[in-house]
Amino acid sequence: MAPLVCENVHKTFHQGDRAVAALNGVTLGVNAGQFLAVMGASGSGKSTLLHLMAGLTQADRGRVIVNATDLTSLGDRALTDFRRRNIGLIFQAFNLIPTLTAEENLALPIMLERRLTRSDHQKVRELLDRLGLTSRRTHRPDALSGGEQQRVAIGRALITEPAVILADEPTGNLDSSNSKVVCELLRDLSGVHGKTIVMVTHEPSVARYAQEVAVIRDGSLVAQFEVAEHDSESLAMRYQECLR
Amino acid sequence: MLVARLAFSNLLVRKARSLLTVAAVALSVSLVVSVTSGYASMEATIFRMLSTFFASVDARIIRQNDAQSGVPETLLQQVRADREVRSAVGRIEYASGLIDVEGRPIVNRNTIVIGVTRPEDHRVELMELRAGQWFDTSDGDVCVIDQVASLIIKDPSNTWGDESKPGVQVGDMIQLPSPDGNLSLRVIGIVHKPKILAALQPSVYVPIRTLQNWPATGAKGRFSAIWVDLDPNAEPAQFAGRWRAKLEEIDPVLKLKMASEQRGELDKNLRGLQVASYFGGAVSMLAAAFIVFSALSMGVNERQRSLAMMRAIGAHKGQLAHLVVIEALLLAGFGVALGIPLGLLWLLMLKWLFSDVLIAGIYLSYGGLLFAAGASALAAMSASILPAWGATRTEPLEAMVPLADGGKRNRAVAWAVPGLLLACADSLILFVSIRPLLQGLGIDQADRLAREFAFYAHLCIGLPCVMLGFFLIAPLMVLIVERMVGPIVAVMMRVRYPLLRQQLTGGIWRSAGTAAALMVGMAVFVVLQVQGNTVIGGWRIPDKFPDMFMTSFKLGGLTPADMEKIKSVPGVNPDEILPIAIASPEFGSSIFSIRGAAVMPEATMFFGLNPKLALEMMELEFRDGTEQQAVELMTTRRRHILVTEEFRQLKGLKTGDTLSLKTPRHGTVDYTIAGVVWSPGIDVMVSSFDLGKQFEQRTAASIFGTLEDARDDFGVEGVYLFALNVMPGIQKEQLADDIQKYVGAWGIQSGDVRVLKSIVQHQFRKLIFMVSMVAFSAMGVASLGVANTIMASVRSRLWQYGILRSIGVARGQLLRLVLAEAILLTVVGVMLGLLCGGLLAFNAKQLLLVMTGYDPPFSVPFGTIATGTAIVAVLAMLAGLWPAASVARRPPIALLQAGRGAA
Ligand SMILES: Nc1ncnc2c1ncn2[C@@H]1O[C@H](COP(=O)(O)OP(=O)(O)OP(=O)(O)O)[C@@H](O)[C@H]1O
């Protein structure tokens, strides 16, 4: 079974007596090792979809199944545990803890569960190395560049070896060169290391690093296509078409 | 592990805040440590003094009620004959006036003249002999004096016993005054006593026979007391049992007091003080708790985003709560670690300042240390409840939005409703008696149980509820003050109100916490002042009241001849001399007592007097019955008394009811109430008039009976105290002064009523002021919180300030803007404090009524409260000045950059 499946999920927000339907029955499957970019205009419901996948909110209707677990059936405690073990989250605003070093921020999900073992340390060391952060190991976030911070955040999402990695506009706060580094990193993670990744973005240049693009409009999935068929210009055009 | 690490690093990041918070905890810990240890040292001092200077003795035989009538000398032989007695000696204690070296009476100062049996009585040798030697006979006109007696007799103006001045030397002659002729004594030795003790009561030691043979003392054939030392292998309990029975036979007014009982009684009296010392510590602890709360809520607020992220990547709610609690405990831990040495430092200062008082040295109160540590931990834990709960409510989704906004805000205001309810709980406890309920259930002693319930429920439930309640009301108060007072302060400080708006409500809980901390000190201050003032204010002397009191210390009381002498004193109105006999009987049934708390004594003060003359000389306000009827009943029948209003309030006693009293002569007997009067305060007067020696136990309230009953039931043979009027004349004060000098030369003390009253009130005010220090230290602790809150608020606004500065707002304006915030915060704290204090004072008055039946009208010292308020305001402003100045000093660009980092 695919590690991530959304079945006809609906989500409506109520603000006072006004109801905003953020998602109207999205069905989507992400296969193991796949790198999916979710695109759409602002307010189309991309983030909402990602939040549902991460178990940060519950769907009004439909099911979200991650790693063969139906998230809609879990309570807060189980969901929290599930998130920690099975989902790697990457935020737009890196969200590192300012008082911890790069290494500690990276190891945070394990530290939330237990004391680090020797093999954990080993793993952290390797990951830092892979992310090119070895020399930055003991630095605190305020001494890191934006790109470095986001790489630490990616490391934090990877450390528990989650079933899926979810990223909401991971390059939103980065300049183009740092964006590129992050995108390549994500691409390698799925391509070389077989990670399953869902990334929300509205930039075609970023989406191009993914294998597949899903386009959402007004809370519905309107298109899904392979990236490999397109160069960056045609990808942008294809995306624009979907929005029309 | 991670949680502790995170908590610790969070504290490190906000260094100034953590330091201030730790300082607040440390300060209150140090207060607790120093106050409790100070108390322990004082207690040790008292016991040391008792054993050295008042000589701890295994047993003493004295006379109950009328202590000065003494014990017959013949008893000594019988006691000595007891096989368990190692030695027994008689002692005489006689208070005497003093005459200086030139023969002039020393006004307002008396000495205790002690007759000792030498050489048998070795106890005096425990004292440090500085010059000369002890006499070794029971007679001879010699004496040993202490250094203060020596100094004062030489120079009466040396009131404080300054030892650098000259004093009477060994070989000099001194005189003790008496109407029957002075006693001249040669000083053969000078002992040294701790100054405080000696200054209270200079002493003169005289061979016992010499004193007995001097008519002034009236001690022929009697002692003030017989002091007994038991054999090392004697059984004190058996001895006591045997002798109690024997004394009962000889004369029931004679009482045996065993050392252990004496100590137990003292312990009981001291316990109240000890509880007060802990209570004082608890107050500043409470202020510290609110500051910890405030610091924690700032932290949770600022870290909203990190907390949300942690939730998103899989931290449990419990872990976040844990984080906050650990932070609180760390703050408390550092506070304790710092506070204990600080407290020890205060102690050293105490030792240094009062080395001549604390003769037993400094004792560390381990109970106090434990209390300080435990209370800080408890305070920190309770302070962390709400912030921890807030942390768990962080939505993980908040981490996903690019920029966190401080959305939810004024919901805090809704807490005012439960707050208000909690605040009322104490009043409910005090104003609604559970007596009818208990009576309905058929429980006996419903009265006493209801009172006990009110007392303990007030302490354990009521007070904490009021504090918590007002804390919950604080956010509403913050909102109100910001809206209503904000514009005024803005005008005062010449800043624009829109800039000031939401400075406090922006972080409503941190403002509320700090305001609550300020409130604690303020409220305690208000209660102490209002309650104190009400109690002394309620004591008003009736228009018609005796002009003077006069007292002698002659054993056996004044003889008719002595009375004639007093009548002949120029200026004394011979027709208006009112002898007053005093006894201190226990109640036949419990009236005031509360189990386990030594709040009110079990005994009353019985004044035996001539009712007709008494009511002529002082106009008593009758609350029940009439003057005529009362005089009639008291003069024609036995065992009729006037009771004070307190009895009616407490017991519902009225004219015709009976009150049972324990008498030494006839056991427990019923006295019939002939009238209920409003207490004119004669009891306060008497107990302040150095008549403490009359009472072997503490007393509460007073009753008025006849001289005959005092004699027949209570065994009061002699009369020592008179109320008297001076001759109608113009200059009452001058006359009173003259009389004082005149009888002073006889060794008789006299006191002008107005002067006595003002002395008592002055002493009482001083006491209230001293106790108010507790409030001020709590306010000091709270001002650290003000600095904290202003700093946090400034931090969250750095960027805004940067913009203001860069568009041309001047330094001074910025400074005023921040100061205005401090002022608003102070206003919130003060308002809360006044309200809370007002409510507590209202409740305290009711408590007084419930406990003692004393119900004086409210009297609020507005001036003092205004002064107190001004002090808090200045303190808080000063605390706000530092963060204000530091932000105003920074260049605009630094503010802008720092602001971006903080966001
Ligand atoms: N907590 C909420 N309360 C009310 N409405 C919400 C909430 N979250 C999202 N919405 C609404 O749901 C819709 C979808 O929002 P969502 O954040 O998923 O869009 P998005 O595609 O991520 O947009 P963007 O590209 O701007 O991030 C929007 O109309 C938004 O206003």
Ligand SMILES: [Mg+2]
């Ligand atoms: Mg979005």
